[in-house]
Amino acid sequence: MALLELEHIKKYYTSQKAVDDVSFSIEPGSIFGLLGPNGAGKTTLLRMITGILFPDEGNILLNGKPFDARIDMLHIGYMPEERGLYKKMKVGEHARYLGRLKGLSADVTDERIKFWFNKFEMQSWWNKKVSDLSKGMSQKLQFVTTILHNPQLVILDEPFSGLDPVNANLIKDEIFALAQQGHTIIFSTHRMEQVEEICDHIILMNKGQKILDGSVPSVRQQFKEDLFHIELNDVPAFVAGQDIFEVIRKEGAQLTVKVRAGYLSNDILSYFITQGRVILSFREILPTLNEIFIRLVTDTPAARQFETSDII
């Protein structure tokens, strides 16, 4: 059974359709990527999943049951893109406050904070003021407070923004570990290389609609252009066989070719073999998510003009 199911979710503001008939489902323990350009409706969608906003139409099911914000809020950890902390509070008190708001008892909260502060080497921060933390340090604190109550569903909106590579890796490892333990993670970003690295499954949104849905390998397969990369032992002066493939690029002994319709990759290989060439390497070129993203999104004049005027 899917952990989270969205059925025909719609959210209209007077000036635009922020989320327009979006459906998808997320398996437990998976890392799910929610992609899209600025203004695609990601934040609105996430706010509906976290119970901050209510959809105009459609159903959200959590664990197969209709979503009830009052109860289910406690099973969700949400780290919004626009996130902050109370500057005047002490770090420990702040973490405790957010933990208590998630319904944890005082003892359990302290225990969990201790555990995570140890893990992230933050023990010495307890009595520091939040305003004294660097941006990266506050990000770590925000991550810890997001997962403090051990939520079933963790929603991270641009979790790596502002983090140095070391801390980004720390968080990334933690995301993998959480998924391993059976937590489900929704990961929203427009940094495609991170998505390729982390996510099992993605959807791509643009202008409020879902325009792509699938696992990362299947999506890349779906958008492949039958391109192959061949490395030969010497430089062919002239490459014939243009009825089988088309040479896109030629750099010395390395060729990028596109196989023509009706032929297979093996036909390329047999052509060069019958030519008496020695093939050093041969691989298919799949498009990166970044390329797919740009291709799909730039076709449409992008995104909303300004922030919405009527969020209710």
Next chain:
Amino acid sequence: MNKTLIIIKREYLTRIRNKAFIFSTLFTPLFFFGIIAVSTYMSMKSSEELNIAVYDESGLFAGQLENSKKIHYHFVPKAVYDVVILPGEEENTEFDGGLFIPQIDVDKPAGITYSSRKQMGVISQERVNDDMNAVLERNRMIRADIDTAKLAAVKANPISLVQKSISEDGSDKEANAGVSLIAGYGAGFLIYFIILIYGSMVMRGVMEEKTNRIAEVIVSSVRPVQLMMGKIIGIGAVGLTQFLIWLVLLLVGYSALMSFVSPDAIQQMAEVQQAGPGMEAAKQVQLATAQLNIPLLFGAFLFYFLGGYLFYASLFAAVGSAVNDDPQDAQTMMMPVTMPIILSIVILTSAINNPTGPLAFWCSIIPFTSPVIMMARLPFGVPGTVPWWELGLSVVVLTGSFLFTTWLSARIYRTGILLYGKKVTWKEMFKWAFSKQ
């Protein structure tokens, strides 16, 4: 623990522990007492001492102008007078200025001038005027053949009215309009300050949450309305704490004053001949406590404090949620909310001067002004000046109104706090409040 309670606790504790809170709680009363003491002292001591050179051509005033403690008239010949008013001669004269009286008609005196380097104050000018008019009057009476001694006898022993208020239980108390007046002003201003100070504290708190971007994190754990109410109640509790501390200080001060004027002390003071101010103050306070219905006033104060605060604080919260990072925006948006509060203070004076008039009545029913105006009227007596039904109506209207503004503000608030970077108009806020969800 209930989540709203957790929020209230945080809002309360972070403010109570703040040094600024401790400072303002302890020093505001001192500050006010200081101002009162200083201004009393100044008004008692203020007027200057003047030596005036009088050159009297008319001869009407010679030997008639009476010297007082502060003003001394010296009749001088023209030569001395000329030196007094000569520029650059201030070193060579012991006079502060020169009074010139030409030949005048007793019926139409004109052309009397006072020349000095340093202008004399308003009070001194009044005094000189009075002194000269007294002389003039005497002259006119003599001319009209009026016996001044007889006139004095006619005017002697004027009436001094004693006001008594009729109370339900038949006991009549000596009423003093002055005590009600002071209590009315005091209560009205106190409510005004509380609403303005703590209301804008709520607004700043909401703005802080919005600009800090903590709001979205919090509302993924609690409903926006819980966050808003937690803040309003928490800050209200801070205000109440501060008020109670002041009350305790006041009681301590009161009992100190009372012990100060114990029989022994009065005896002592009588001996030292210095009873004046302390005794007088103690008498006034005793008179006030006897005249005012303290328990009723205290209860009403608590109600109008809380009711007025809740009414305005929720509006302030709504405004705070709609404001973006620009503090100038905040000022503009605040205006419509602060205007009625300031208006209350404008109306306060006329309401106190005529506590049963239509303006006083309506403004103590309308919730925008009722906390200040009703509190100002109550010291004049319930049910004498303010009938029970008026008080009841005012209480009901204010209760209903703060429930309404809270509901209204919650609807604006939950939309406003999640909206970044855009200037919000009143029209939009109105739509958020009333469109169906």
